[in-house]
Amino acid sequence: MTDTSQQDRVLIFDTTLRDGEQSPGATMTHSEKLEIAGMLDDMGVDIIEAGFPIASEGDFKAVSEIAKQAQNAVICGLSRANLNDINRCWEAVKHARQPRIHTFIGTSPLHRAIPNLNKDEMAELIEQTVSHARNLCDNVQWSPMDATRTEEDYLCRVIEIAIKAGATTINIPDTVGYTAPRESADLIAMLINKVPGADTVVFATHCHNDLGMATANSLAAVEAGARQIECTINGLGERAGNTALEEVVMALKVRNDIMPYRTGIDTTKIMNISRRVATVSGFQVQYNKAIVGKNAFAHESGIHQDGMLKNAETFEIMRPEDVGLSETNLVMGKHSGRAALRAKLEELGFTLADNQLKDVFVRFKDLADRKKEVYDDDLIALMRDSSLDHVHDRIQVKFLRVICGTEAPQSADLTLTIDGVDHQVTATGDGPVDATFNAVSKLFPHKARLQLYQVHAVTEGTDAQATVSVRMEEDGKIATGQSADTDTVVASAKAYVNALNRLLVRREKTKPAQVTGIAG
Numbered sequence: 001m002t003d004t005s006q007q008d009r010v011l012i013f014d015t016t017l018r019d020g021e022q023s024p025g026a027t028m029t030h031s032e033k034l035e036i037a038g039m040l041d042d043m044g045v046d047i048i049e050a051g052f053p054i055a056s057e058g059d060f061k062a063v064s065e066i067a068k069q070a071q072n073a074v075i076c077g078l079s080r081a082n083l084n085d086i087n088r089c090w091e092a093v094k095h096a097r098q099p100r101i102h103t104f105i106g107t108s109p110l111h112r113a114i115p116n117l118n119k120d121e122m123a124e125l126i127e128q129t130v131s132h133a134r135n136l137c138d139n140v141q142w143s144p145m146d147a148t149r150t151e152e153d154y155l156c157r158v159i160e161i162a163i164k165a166g167a168t169t170i171n172i173p174d175t176v177g178y179t180a181p182r183e184s185a186d187l188i189a190m191l192i193n194k195v196p197g198a199d200t201v202v203f204a205t206h207c208h209n210d211l212g213m214a215t216a217n218s219l220a221a222v223e224a225g226a227r228q229i230e231c232t233i234n235g236l237g238e239r240a241g242n243t244a245l246e247e248v249v250m251a252l253k254v255r256n257d258i259m260p261y262r263t264g265i266d267t268t269k270i271m272n273i274s275r276r277v278a279t280v281s282g283f284q285v286q287y288n289k290a291i292v293g294k295n296a297f298a299h300e301s302g303i304h305q306d307g308m309l310k311n312a313e314t315f316e317i318m319r320p321e322d323v324g325l326s327e328t329n330l331v332m333g334k335h336s337g338r339a340a341l342r343a344k345l346e347e348l349g350f351t352l353a354d355n356q357l358k359d360v361f362v363r364f365k366d367l368a369d370r371k372k373e374v375y376d377d378d379l380i381a382l383m384r385d386s387s388l389d390h391v392h393d394r395i396q397v398k399f400l401r402v403i404c405g406t407e408a409p410q411s412a413d414l415t416l417t418i419d420g421v422d423h424q425v426t427a428t429g430d431g432p433v434d435a436t437f438n439a440v441s442k443l444f445p446h447k448a449r450l451q452l453y454q455v456h457a458v459t460e461g462t463d464a465q466a467t468v469s470v471r472m473e474e475d476g477k478i479a480t481g482q483s484a485d486t487d488t489v490v491a492s493a494k495a496y497v498n499a500l501n502r503l504l505v506r507r508e509k510t511k512p513a514q515v516t517g518i519a520g
Ligand code: KIV
Pocket: 019, 104, 143, 145, 146, 171, 173, 174, 175, 176, 206, 208
């Protein structure tokens, strides 16, 4: 059970699977969502917002199953301010040991104009929907969306109504990332002081990062009395994202001298979940990202390295192992055995069943044959690419040979397995990658448009693996794909096919679910 009795305890509400997944292109598969939820539960997240059950059958199923599997965390689903949404949300979360319904409505003048409700009508709808949610579930969170741009007197009025109607958590969203630290603190302090019944609920802060202030705004809100921070792993989320979980948690840990608040997070699990979310969402973490970026603990300049060798505290405010970064980047090679591979993968956060390990070991040996030294990053890339993640893919790359060089046309001879049947074609293009993509389109015609094609070397050297990221768009739906291989064109083909598979999942996921009116 979550302990909220102590004043210094800050609840961590993770919305990677809802607000994070809402980010264009960040679609996760069902099994990926279950896996991430398991990791969040295991690392000590207090509340997991598992999805938006009314949005699609896929979301409903994911929230229901996460609710069934959760051991410790409260499982929360999002719902708009209508009775249908709330009922559907309850149907999904009710399986949890500790369920929560989160219902919201936009309260700022701009948002009130959308359903065309005046202040009184909206207030009535809030009373009706929060009471309905509370009749179903004794843990109800209510959010006035765009709270930071809502008139203060109206905000106080609707929060009072929500509390009287039974809300147990009041979340204050900075939906468009507009607020600044002092304002964020002042708003929370004002609400706690002015709203009758404020002392009976937990105030939460939900910040977006449009001006790069989400972490600072969240911490300022905590200093003013908020006791729940809403955040996502790697700061994933729409536009510039949400508050990054790893940043607020580590800030509270490292600067506990000036911010004396505790979370229940096992910080040594941060790196693993960060890598996993980057993989399944297709959103790579920028190298200089605080806490989880590849360079966050790298000291390259001579002065820094010298200082570090004498005393790590010279340039380090936290230890890499505090966030689960292993001290050694133990090199593996073709003589490494299965047990060493298992141990290394476990250290990197991948726990495999024996049959899975067998499959990965074959791929590892294949990589080690082509590449002298296999580093942690190579293994992470290999796991990203592992057939474990792709067994259910409708389209798979079976064979590829390209002809390229100074003489045009470059061509690709490609075999794809589509729904279990092999199809072969040869196509030409402007370079080997273009020829390969044309070959995929010939075998699996589609309307998707390539929005982004990016290649990164995983490690150094000419035998390094290349990680290719591809982003595609079809009818407003976006999906990203990734793959790694020592052959850049093979990685490109697999990344392209990976994105196509994800678009197919997305098509399925966004099939119309239930049609709902605002007041339900
Ligand atoms: O940013 C926002 O306002 C939200 C709400 C649905 C809580 O995500």
